[in-house]
Amino acid sequence: MQTMHALETNTTIGKAHRGRIPIMIRTLGFGTFLLPLTVFMLLVFCVPLLGVARASFYTNGTWTLSAYREFVSGALFHRALINTLSIGFMTGLISVICGYFVAYHLSRMPQRKRRLYIILVMLPFWTSILVKSFAFTVLLGTNGIINQALQAISGTNVVVPMIFNRAGVIIGMAHWLIPFSVLPILSSLLSQDKALRDAAEVMGATGMQVFWKVTFPLSLPGVLASGLMASVIGMGSFVTPSLLGGRQDLMMANLVDFYVREALDWRMASAIAVVLILLALLILSTAAFVRTRLSR
Amino acid sequence: MKKVDQSRFLTSTRRQVLSGMGAGLLAAPFVLSASKAGAADPVVMVTFGGSFADVVQKVIVDPFTKETGIAVTIANGPDLAKAKAQVQTGNLEWDVLDGSGGPLLNAAAEGLFEELDTKIIKTSDLVARATPHCMPFLIYAGGIAYDPKRTMSPAKTFADLWDDQKHPGKIGLRTRVSETLELALLADGVSPANLYPLDVDRAFAALDKVKPRVAKWIDQTPQTISLLTAGEIDYSYTYNGRVATAKKEGLSVDFSTDQALLLTQYYSVLKGSKRREQAMRYIEFACRPDIQANLAKAYASVPVRPGVLETLPDDVRAVLPSPTDPKMVLVKEEFWADKFLQLDRRFKEWLLT
């Protein structure tokens, strides 16, 4: 109760002050902050990408929607679309949950220790996926370390299939995406005003109450941001599914890779890529909409 | 009010930038025509990295340069998308491309390559077949590998592999439609002589039978061995050279020589190459009988010129599959030129259901 009050006061003060600042300096000034990256992205990302997107409509000198028609009518693309959405959602969810525990743990330690632990979180990046997939086979395979341990403990021949199926894809991708989700959550946890938590504790709130009433709600924007990011990155990956997935785990990005590099059908590849980007846009704008609704 | 100012500021900037970019893009073709790559520069041949490139350097490139004075540079990673981009932008980095399988033949059908110059290259008198754009320079075998310590009475032919009563076990097959359909038809009892044109429906029906036993459809070649040695699969469709290397390193792997697909690796010249003639001469050199013999000794490949195999020492011949052996099936790669895309699509859908 008290904490909620403290929160509100804090934000009202912020709003009152914002209005007083001369707006002209702000608008023009902030434009200059945005300018370099905007120009860079236009020149080095948008222009090249538009060139590719154009290829999805323009083939052999004519404008056509044939690639999109093929996409809408092809069972292959429907399956890949469903796989992409469900794998992306699952990995995003798991990465955020795992990432939250790590970020929370990190946020409660002194800085020196935290630096070391962040390095620990980033450690997987130093190991190439090509080698990592081998390590995962050793770990998760039917003859792998985990299954052998399970058999030794249970005294049975039980085999838990954890690789070359959907579980394998999600495990592999979560392993890759957890570091991505830790950072935004961590920085939103760290930037919380510790005084709020302290106040709540002084008022007699238990640790659990403090967490659920103060810490967690305040970290929600970070959680949402990192969850979306992890999902959307997961949706665009193809190396992990091809190394650790089963036959039914084909994703849209696998198709993009195939059409770009083997089939050389860039019309189709671009069309799938455009759909993938639009999908990301749809998810993000829905999330933004829900968020503004919730915060109202 | 002020907010509008800001957005106008941004849009006008964007527009200026875009129009500037437009001018740049329009100018691009003119910049391109100024690009210079003379006939005196070395021929760039793109091939697969690692130990194979070392063999090619020693066996083909070095003697070629010594004999003709034409320098050849080896580049890594023959990515067809890069080749297409080079041809499309007219900005060639490579002259000769080393490739194989359905995707290569499909790329040839797309017009990525120069026609082979039959005045320089002898496209007849070959064990494998040349296509108008692709010259065979190496033959290798794809077949069944197993762990002799684990599998006492292994399946040695494709029909055996399909028989899960006599030869149970988990299988690793490739996600490539070419090779896989041929394999399935042979397993189903189609005689090698009647293999082509492929009976596609029958092939898929045969694949249906083995589908539940396939533990992994392998996309990346290294997994064809690593999954076998890790015990994740009992049989793997892989390549003779690959198994030979693994064996040399002390791994318990064997390759069945009772039946195998013979696959062709080709050289092609990128369309618009400034060093077209030198490139063609390089290809002809690579296929010369003496060079082919050296390649077979160094890399355990089957020579493409008839008669060369017979001249090889016995110990080399012992590990090489022979194209004249009726148990060996030479894959007719040109079958895939116009059917690759369509059949691959069907295969991918089949995998998903």
Added chain:
Amino acid sequence: MNTLHQSAKATSRLGRPISASVLIAWLVYLFLIVPSLIVVPMSFGTSNELVFPPQQWGLDLYAKALDPAQGWLSAGGRSFVLGLIATGLALMMGVPAAYGLSRTNFFGQKALSFMLLSPIFAPTIVVALALYLYFATLHINGSMLGLVMGHAVIITPFLVVTTLSGLKHLDRNIENAAMVMGATQLQVFFRVVLPAIKGPVLSGSLFAFLLSFDEVIVSWFIARSDQPTLPVKMYSSIQWEVSPVLAAISTFLVFITVIVSLVSAFAQPENTDGF
């Protein structure tokens, strides 16, 4: 406010919220490092095949990885330099942009932020192809410039995201106060905002650097084949086999990272806020 802060410290030590969470956090750490731990013993094998556990032990793979003639060292050095330059470029563009985005609210701002972050959402293979075609017309394929630009496109959005989440909780009153006192926008940015978000920016940069160091698809297209980055060299060495030299390289990198971070962590003074 400050006294409250002090007095509450004692209780916060006692009331440890959800201590099971620490256990789960440790399980996640374990999950993250286990594959690297499996790779370590493989790197001490002698065979040219990837096997676990190795049949014979030796340092052959390290000798190979560190032999200049094999090219791994120069590829590693190239990736390191590329990572540094690309991260520097990302910092110079990304941090101001994040600040600009977080402090404005204009028509089309959502669209602009989507555009600035969109390289995260676009499939990398398409970005790679688009850049390859584009750079071909600009004649910068195969150059360091091309690689730096390509990497900056990929990594800058991540730096923007991390910086944004740091900025979100920054108390604007301080900025406002500084401006009321007559500080210019730039002064506020450099003197007030930057020091306050140092932590997220630093860890975001580390992350950006690692992304660049790990990036394979864009580099695969843009890098000159005789001057590969480390991941490209790794990728192109696997037509037939995953060379166990990769295990040695991974272990070596992990080892170096741990040493460097231990040294730097203890060399720096303790400071309880920020990253």
